[in-house]
Amino acid sequence: MTNPRSQALRIGLRRGWTEFLLSLRSPQDVWFYLFTSTLAVGFLWFNRNNPIEGTELLYTQVTLPSILGALLVFGLYVGPLSTLALEREDGTLLRYKAAPHGMVGYVASQAVYQTAQVVPSVAVILVPSMLLFDGVGPLGLRGWLTMLAVTALGILAVLPFGLIVGSLIPGSQKGGTWGMLPIMVLFGISGIFFPISNLWGWVQALAQVFPMYWLGLGMRSAFLPDAAAALEIGGSWRTLETVLVLATWAVVGLTLAPRVLRRMAERQSGSQVQEARDRALQQWVR
């Protein structure tokens, strides 16, 4: 007899892949990819000739990796958060709670699904940018490997928190407040569109607590020549600090997530699904 738990894990991994393939064929999701692509590439296009003062670099070269880092955080936080908040209400989670070891499978599927989505979300911005603009993209093999490593760390640091907050928020309508709002604030303070050194000291300190700044920094270190580190805080890529901060987030997230998810799953019931349904239907009527 196969071990039911590892069997559930395997089924879950497969489900995540299935969800990913279904998402690639869903017009809604494809439109979303095109939308973010147009927005990001369009923004870079309008700034394509802007130089960065005091350097040989162009705005596009510095900003593209920053945007990719920020979008990673966006996708890995808002994605699982909204999926979980919605699937708590539509009965998906309850289905897995009703199956033996179903929650193991469900969480595994979320990990695969949300991770797989990183590839198209990065590609739809990186590929057209590399075709349209000069001197953008990871620098050589080392650059590509750095980008992969930073992405992997980012997934471990952010994805668990998407699941945690998605388990804690009271309903899917709160997804905006808990999902989008913090991300928008971080977009503004993490040195994505302009250097972080333009901001007040306390804002810089705050931004450096969260993964978005470090993911942006890590991405820039993969895309830009070493001389460009002069633009950063301390004039360095601070690779060690990047790894330490992201790893800390990952350890805390991976420790908390199973507990929070288990508690959330314990509270799932059919009546909750029914209440959420009634609430949503009432909103339609209004």
Next chain:
Amino acid sequence: MAEDVIGVRGLRMRYGDKDVLTGVDFEVRRGEVVALLGPNGAGKTTTIEILEGFRRRSAGEVSVLGSDPERADEDWRARIGVVLQSWRDHARWTPRMLLSHLGTYYRPYSTPERPRPYDVDELLAMVGLQDLADQKIRTLSGGQRRRLDVAIGIVGRPELLFLDEPTAGFDPEARREFHDLIHRLTDMEDTTVLMTTHDLDEAEKIADRILILAAGRIVADGSADELARRVNKGAQVKWTVDGQHFVHATTDATAFVRELLAANPNIEDLEVRRATLEDTYIALVHSVESGVGTGPIDAFAEAG
């Protein structure tokens, strides 16, 4: 005597300062189909969710397949089927995909006597979804979706199946097919079924035993016939003489009719109607809710 699959003693549930269940007692034996009836808000769903292990009770003893649902493990889960009220989950999937996916969770629990999971095609045919097997679940109608819910509930070939309002939104034909399905499950698979329903007709058709839940406890327990006989002993006798209609209520219909026929040779259209399950149900629930008839009903519950 058959073994108890479900045993509930002194079950209480309190939300804040509101008591929903005030002391529920009942058993369900192996192979039985039991319907839990009751007015809205009586606590039917709460009861069934406690038994499914989806909700923590405030007090009382509960045993389901030999375990306390609050502490039961995943192996226990594999022996239980739950038909959930779905809504819009897995909208992009097809019934075939979802059934074979969820069925895989039960594969490690397969035994020669109880091969798990069900074959997907067989299952789709059982619930009449074979023609829609490869359509997106999003495109299914409410009734079709409900049938998929039932299929998902039984995909692991459960020993015990919980159904909460299973036929809400079914048309009469789908309802008939659903009843056949339940009969098939209990006859061929020896599945025990506990369902909640609003539909008295349905309860009468498919349940071996009916439990009526009102004011937070079980106020009646028995087959549809037993309930009707015990609660409402009376019957209505109708007849026609020379084109004139008569109606008479009596507690002893047989004696009344014997006398009536002896006294009057011109009787036509004689009809004796015993109280239906519906009459019983309405009478019971009304007396419990108004608090008038608690005495006789307690006596009745003890008699049962």
